[in-house]
Every structure is written in structure tokens, then in C-alpha cells.
Amino acid sequence: MEKKLIGKRIPRNEDPRLLTGQAQFVDDVNLPGMLHAAFLRSEYAHARLVSLDVSKARQHPGVVAVYTAEDMGKDWFPGPPLVSPPPTVEDVVFHSRRQVPLVKDKIRHAGEAVAVVIAENRYIAEDAAELIEVEYESLPVIMNIEKALEADSPLVHDDLDSNLAAQLSQKKGDYEAALKEADVVIRRRIVIERGAAAAMENRGVIAQWDAKGEALTVWDTTQAPIPIRNGLAARLGLSESQVRVIAPYIGGGFGPKIMMFYPEEMLIPWLAMKLNRPIKWIEDRRENFYATTQERGQVHDVEIALTRDGKVLGLKDNFLHDTGAYDPYGLTIPINTQCHVMGGYDIKNFTSEFKVVFTNKIIVTPVRGAGRPQGIFIIERMMDFAAKELGIDPVEIRKRNLIQPNAFPYEHGIIDQAFAPLILDSGNYPAVLQKTLDAIGYEKFIKEEQPRLRKEGKYVGIGVVPFIETTGIGPYEGARVTVEASGKVNVATGIGTQGQGHFTSFAQIVAEQIGVKVTDVRIVTGDTSEFHWGTGTFASRGAVVAGSAIHAASSMVRKKIFTLASKILETPEEELELEDGAVRVADMPQRFISLGELALLANPLRGAVEPGTEPGLESTAYYGPRYGPTAFGAHAMILELDPDTMMVKVRRYVVTEDCGTVLNPLILEGQVHGGVSMGLGNSYYEQLHYDENGQLLNASFADYLLVGATEMPNIEVHHVETLSPLNELGVKGAGEAGAIPVPAVFAQAVENALSDREFEINEMPLSPNRLFELVKS
């Protein structure tokens, strides 16, 4: 079937509502009698809670209640583990330590909630929180992940023998043998530091308990409403059908809004039931820095073995991963790093061991990229160092090692974040790289422009980096597609939406099958009362997994439409056409029935629905992949650098993305643009600075530098479409892609621009000052 809508540059269905302020966000929900919550958070990163006196706060006018861990009684217990522990991989270590609703005995990171105040408004709640008297006994703070593993280090969790949270080794081939054969072995230590997700909308939770209806409704800025619903029901002793979680429009997720079971997510619904009043809590920006999860901190000791002509024989990468105070998200991030540290290269021998380390920092869970940027940064840096050492062009050494198009499916023989085998399903890696090189004019730049500009005294550099992105993992998603009597289509799916354009790309998938206008498809996401099976929006899986479920349900509805229309129009199905909201007899266009009429006939008020059939033009379908498709791409940038100030201007930025079938290039490009801006932040602007006592020193947008419009280059996006064989649509995910290779491209381009200086970039993020230090030292 030739595609009429999939792949078209269709403006987004949701934009009129978003642009005119009509989209409902959590903070837009205001309920009669609603109370407001404010949290008292620890100023210490590591301390024993000696005493807590809330009496003054309780007496403060307008305060309804103040709760501490003690006040919660038997309802105080940690959040659930979010990702199942790893399977019995040999010698795996995993100590699950989860965040608690309120601290009972020991504070493990600055910003941990100690008490919650419920008051008539937020002002009163915050004032009263300041009246709470807390006595802390400060403890030595564990900040450095290497020192944290030393035998005499203080412990984040006193019941453990060390600060080791987890440990996992994966191997492929025989690295030691590869090492013996190698002509060159390059070793480096590479350090990557933390950044914030910094979604435009902070988190928020509103809960309403209907005592008479015995029903709990929760509005939550979550990426995964169904797991939150299930967890809340279990936590509160309710049936899942008594709990409705709504994740309305959300102003950016980027990972930290996944089913975290944040303390606020556990507490606000519990309090709403306890007090029988609706309660609202909206995170402020400073809280977002202190109470919302972060990512990226790792220290790698990496070794690459090559032949003289630049063929990689083997790679060894042992690294430490900072998980912060707790590890609710299991091993997702470091396994992702492990799965990306071979990049898109055919590396036969590999060994990697990681250790996950508890520290007194804010909890780490995935942030857009989720361990992948680290892996790509490591391998791409090593490729650059190898190219330099062997005197090979950096692009050439990559071409010599890329996985070739005939090698798919390419089995790595290690497991991925979903504990499924890491199999790269399909791709044409050399074509993507070549398209990028052509678009940026690599040869011409190196041979003509750079020497010319250098003569003019300009420091310009180029970077080109290919990367993989594992996407679209299971377990599954589902969708229900209904043609209504209006002739319009209603679709419900369980995932949440945070700006990905689901209301359009999903509508295109449906409209393609059902022959209606894209604007006549209404998509409902993130409401457990509309669809209550599923997982959530993360791991670049929305289009792949939910999209495939929607495609499957739409195909089933299409069949129902043809079956019924065939009967009514007394014409064989193969002679019917479904288009423009009606079914026609192919050679008699005046003989047709509209979808609305058909929907009415499928749901009759009289007569009998035939046994074995279902009423309505409706189907529900699920899609669960055995393993996820792996997208591929390449980024190239040309930057100009002022060697006196180290200020950088990105002159050109080219992206080629192969995420299989492109559902909507407009939306895909938007995703890529957003990702690149985060990636640039991770390269040169955004870094969370903690002092040695666990105090976050730049917890405001005055000090934490987001990439602004003036730093953003124009981004050229190109596409290659290698369809995934794993799903009918042929799609692969793209949500995180934009962010993944940027630090690696940036480092290469900076070194290229300053090729007359002796220095090496072995860390991220950089900043003008840090680069200045590196170059001058």
C-alpha cells in the first residue's frame, strides 16, 4: 500500500491548543477546596536527623496539617523498585535502595524531603515549613565515586558493607587474545559529569479523593501514568480501578518524569485520602534542581587495541557509574553505556565491567540519552586518539570499522537495558556517514576552507561522529481505536506525552489505515481511565511500541470496516476503497457509505449482533517486541573558536538520522533539534557543580547555563530510511538521538580547530574556562 500520510510533513494537531494556551497542564487543574503542599528539604547532604519539631508550623494560621515520617506510621515505606533487578548474569551484584516518602533517620542527599506542610495556600505552606525546627548531626559526605569505594569511606547506606550499589561484567569474544595481536593499544581515563534535564515544566502532583465514590484521581507530570496508577493502588490498598492517573499535557519529560515514585508522588495522594481534601503540589525551579533526578556522572578506564591500519581488534571499558543516594532505576543507564561503547563499529572482542556507586548526591535516573551519550563519547574519543596516533584521517578510521550493511542483524552477544540480547536489527551505516560528509562538505573543508580560514587567523574545526541508538524496547504498549458515529476516530493509548507530537504522528498512522483526515483522529494519551494497560514514554519507544500497537489496532478496524461495508454495499471487499471518510465501490463512486453511518450500523439499537462478532468499529491491539530496533545517525559540525576567550560559535550543524520509516519529518526534525540543543548543553554549557559537601552550587538558571537561542546553530537534518524488520511500520525511535553524539562531535571539532596546540579532551562537559585550562596547561 502506498503511503499517503505517513512520512508527510504535516503540521501538528496539538499546536493550536498549545500555542493559544488552551492545553491543560497539571498546574492548570484547580479544584474546589484544594489545599497546597510545601516540603521542608534537608540542607545537608549527609546527616542524621536528630530531632524534628513541627509544633510551631502546625500552629501557624492557615496550616491544615504537617506530616513527618513518624506521622506516617505503617504507611511509611520506600518506593517500589522501578526496573526489575538484572537476571542472573554471572557475578552480578545489585543492592536495591529506594527513596522514601520522608526521611526518617538519615539524610542521604541535600534536598531530601524531611516534612510536608499542607495549608490553605502555598505561601502559608512555605512560611510554615520555615517554622519547622530540625536538628541535624552532619556526617562526612561521600561525593567522589572513586573514593566512595575505598575501604575507609563513610557509607551512604549503613546496612551495606560498602558504597557499591551494583556491579556487572559483560564480555564478547576474547579481548586478551586481541590485545596480544594488536599493533597499537591506547589507554585513557575519561570523566563525564552530571547535567540536569531542566524540563520547562517542573514536576507537579494533584490528588483528589472522592470519599463517597471511593475513587482517587491523580494529575501527575509523569511519563508513565499506568505504572504510577498500579503502584499507587498497591501502596494505598485500593483496587487499580479505583485509581485514575492523568498525565495531561506535560512541558517536557526527558527521563526524570518516568515512573520514579518520587516522594511527592507517594505522599500527595496519601495525604489527599488522609485529609479528604484535594491537594496540589507544584515543584519550583530550585526544588527541581534538588529533588528531580539527574544523570551522566561516570569515570571510564578504557583501552582500545588496533592494527596498524586502524582496524579495531578489541575494546576494554571498565567504569564507575554514580547513582546518587539511591538506585531505583536499577542498571538501565550503565547497561546502556555498555551497549553503546562499541558504537556502530564491528568490534569482535570486548570486555566491560561497571560498578555503580552510591554517593550523597541527588538520585540518578535516565536523562535523554540515558547512558548512551557516555558510551558514544568514549568510543568516539578513542577513535580520534587512535586516528591521531596512527596518522589516519578520523573519518577514514571510522569507515574502516563501521558495521557493513550485509552484517545485519548484528548480534553483539551481550544484553541490553531490557536484558534482551543486544542485536542491531538493520541499517546502512556507511551510507548515513557518507551523506553527512557530503552535506557538510568534509573534503572541501579540510583541504580548502580550513587552511584558508586558518591563514586569515580564524580557528575553525570540524567534527564528524556516527552513533547508534538502541530504541523501542518492550515490554509492550496497547491501543484502542474506535470509529465513532461522527465518522471521526478516537484512539486511546497508555503512554504519556510530553511534547513528542503524538497527537499528530499517531493520528497519521491511524488515518493511513482508516482513510480519514489526520485532524479527524483524536488521540488520548496518559489517562488510565481511557486505556489502562501499558508502560510509558521513555527509551525512545513511543513511536515504535505504542505506534505499532496503534497501527495494529487500526489495521484491525480497517478489516472490520471492509467486512461490514461489503455486506451493506453488497460488494466483495476487494472491490471496495476506503478514502475520505467513506467506503466506496471502486468503479461506482456514487455507491458509498460514510464511516459515521457504518459506525452506527456496527452498533445497532435493534436487531442482533452476530455471535462471534463485537459491536462497533473498534479494536484493541498490543505490540511487544522481543528486542528493540537500533537507530543510527551521524552528526557533523563546523565551529569557530576564539583562542583567547575560548568562546565557541557553531557555524554549521548537519545531522543524518536513520530511524527507519519517518512518520513525520517535521516532528522528527523537531526532536533532533531539541536533542542537539541538550547535547550542546552537555558539551559546553550545562554542568551541575557540587561542592565537596554535597551542596549543589548552581541550582538556578542564573548559574546553570542552558543553551539559548544565540548558541543554537541552524541544524540541517537529512534522512536515510532503513526500515526495521522488527515492526510492520518499519520504525525505529529517535527521541534521544539528537543528544547522544553531540559531546563527541564537539570534542573532535574543538581539537581540530586547535590542532596546533598540544592538548586532549578527556572529559565532558567542558566550559570556556575549563577548555582554557586544558589548552594552556
Next chain:
Amino acid sequence: MKIEGEYTFDGPREAVWKLVRDPEVLMKCLPGTQTVNQVSDTEFTGEITVRIGPFSGAFAGRVIVSDEVPPQSCTLTVEGTGKIGFLKGVGSIAMTELEDQKTLMKYTGEAQIGGKVASVGQRLFDSVSKSMVKQGLDTLNEILKSNNA
């Protein structure tokens, strides 16, 4: 965070030392000081209001003087907590006599800050603390000069 510097007083060391050890004088010298109570010969408690960027708030604190070698040197241990954060620090001062009845004070210290002061105010904390120290020492020097006059 390190606090370090030196200051030349227009007076003899004995006179400077006496002023430094006088809580009444200290209260005048440290901008924003509300109260100073002498708990013992070497321990003082008090309250000070500090403005750092967008925040201002009262800190309740304690200063302990130790390793005293009059009129030469001593160690100060400071602890303060308030609505906008906490501060802990250890510092030492050392004074040497210069010619012309002048005294050179060298001070050095390590401060640890937490809470809002750290997360939002740290960029300003350095300059605020420096200006507070300078203002304090200037006032002390003025008192010294007027006493000598």
C-alpha cells in the same frame, strides 16, 4: 570555600587584640549583627542578618575562640544556621607588629555553606563575605583610631 586576606591596622597590636576580643566592639564591626552574648571567655553566641543576592535572613550562631596566643593569634570556629541555610567555618588570625605603631593582620579560613545560600547565593557569597570582612575591619580600624586619638 576559602576566605583569605590581610589588613593593616593603624594602631599597636595590643590595642587591636583588645578590640578583637571585645564582643561589644565586634557587634559594631560586623554589619548586620543583632545580638552578641558572651557565654564564656572563649565562646560567644549571637544573631546576624545577612543579605546575599535575592535572600536575606537571620543566622543564629556561635563563635568559639581557641589556640589563643595573646596578642598574636587565635583560631575561630564559627557555626550558624538560619532560614536561608547554614554556615560552618574554621579560621585563624595572626597579627604581627609593623613599624610606626601599625599592625598587620593575616586571616585565613575555610567555610562550608549549605542551603539556599549555597545553591543560589554561592556566586555572590564570595563577594558578600569579602565585603563584610572588609567593612568589619575598616570599622574596627576606625574605632582603633578614635580610641588612640
